[in-house]
Amino acid sequence: MSDSRLAAVVAKPDAEAAIASLQTEGVYDDTRRVEAHDADTVALPVTARPSETAVRDVVESDLPRRERGLHDILRSKGWEEDDLDAVPASWAVVGSVVLVDVAGCPNPESVGEALLALHGEADTVLAREGIAGKTREPEVEVLAGEGDTETVHTEHGTRYAMDLAEVMFSPGNEAERAGMADRVEAGERVFDMFAGIGYFTLPMARAGAEVLAAELRPTAYRYLVENAVLNGVQERVEAYRADCADVAVEEPVDRVVMGHYEAHERLDSAVAALRPGGVLHLHEATPTAELWDRPVGRVEAAAERAGRSVEVLDRRVVKGYSAGVEHVVVDARVP
Template sequence: MRLKEGLVGVVPEERLARLSSRFHVIGDIAILYLDPELDGYKDEIASALLDQCRNVRTVFNKITPLEGERRTSRLELLAGEGNSFTVHREFGFRYHLDVARVFFNSRLGYERMRVAVQVKAGEEALVLFAGVGPFAIPPAARGARVVALEKSPEACSWLAENARENGVAERIAVINADAFSMAALLKRRFDRAIVPAPYGMDRIVDALPGMLRRGGIIHFYTFKKAQQIEGLKKSYEDLGLEVLLCRRCGNVAPNVSRWAFDMQKI
């Protein structure tokens, strides 16, 4: 969908150049991040989006970057009902959440399923920074026993509800805790660790080998520039990990991308 095309002749050309055609859709909610120079055209932009995207009922503008432990932004209602609750559907799973209260990235759907299809029934999997459950629920649906750590109490409540909604509550243990306390909390080792680490949380990788059985797999996500990747691979090898796969999975800032690493404990 090309949002800008619907606004030609409505928004002046020099202002329209500042509008990104990319926006975030979670369930039936769209979230824009508008340049301040477009403040006078918010209604027109929101109306164009609703006209072009029939599955969207509410449009918000993100007016702050992610902030706080919940990793949420302050949102400004531009159009629609104003309710920030939604149900996001992804590969047959349903995730209930409040976009104003908890973090959710709908753009990682492919990654979540790429990881999930590698999981075997009977595995013991650890999911850190679990949020409302999109990295924890698909592995549980494939028969894994999952321990999911999440620091936000509100996200934990949604995770527990989503586990019930998707029929996997008996295979997911939800723990409201800081991921960095995992070694003290969990006196056990796992077959697999899934770690969609937030920006700036790379140091968590140092503790992961100690949480895995030999031959165990880590799926780790980090934010880096391309020229940093070779050095990063070497640092992981120094931890006793073999890098099986490294792939870029989305740009987040100029020259900075999200990278996925699949690694095995040697």
């Protein structure tokens, strides 16, 4: 059997994790496309039989060569160069869903179909149209495919089940989510004040931390509980459907995570929950002109109100939030 015609067959929900594993193993063939194998499985192109990645079967399959990119697909469909200038330059694959911003793009449905052709592991393309209100509810529209907005996304071994029409998921925060697993130690007690579907709770719990997780929104809370079970960490996650300020932290914790842009409004509760010498991680959307005075100043002021001090351990920009505004994190020890 020619290596150039091999394909590994996996269940469709496992495709994203399998591709990442095959890439790590060094046998994924990114010159050919992923395509459906049958109603429930997909064929992933490989250069050799995988020895470390769990697959259902390895078959001979003439998977077509991958076209060079979105522009090439649209150009082959007759798009003019002027229209191609308005085509999005980036998008994100989250499980079986492609998320894309098509604002100002002509014929977005055609772009959606082209993205499905480009990503055979996906079955739905959603247009991102913004985030509504303090609860950060996503506004999306189905552009192409089956229209199934519920999916399971895998990052660094952590599995996130979610409905992208109901809960927010930011692919640009991947490094920060994964990084929390490296920052905690096994046995640490952590208070995740804005847990969502488990963005930070899950990687920390998988690293051995005991996490008290608060989430007010019913849908996000449901996924938080389901995801703890999905990742086998339900014994290390104590989930509350409540405003984090109303959660009674009976024993001071080693670490507090505040992963919401309005988290500074709960800084007093966060400092009160921390043991002496505990660490606080404050996320904020900060105007570039106010880096780093505003986020650091807010942590210092909260500590001062509690009669405590602050040692800034790290401060970093996660990603751009909007024009002139950055998503930042301040890590601080509070003696």
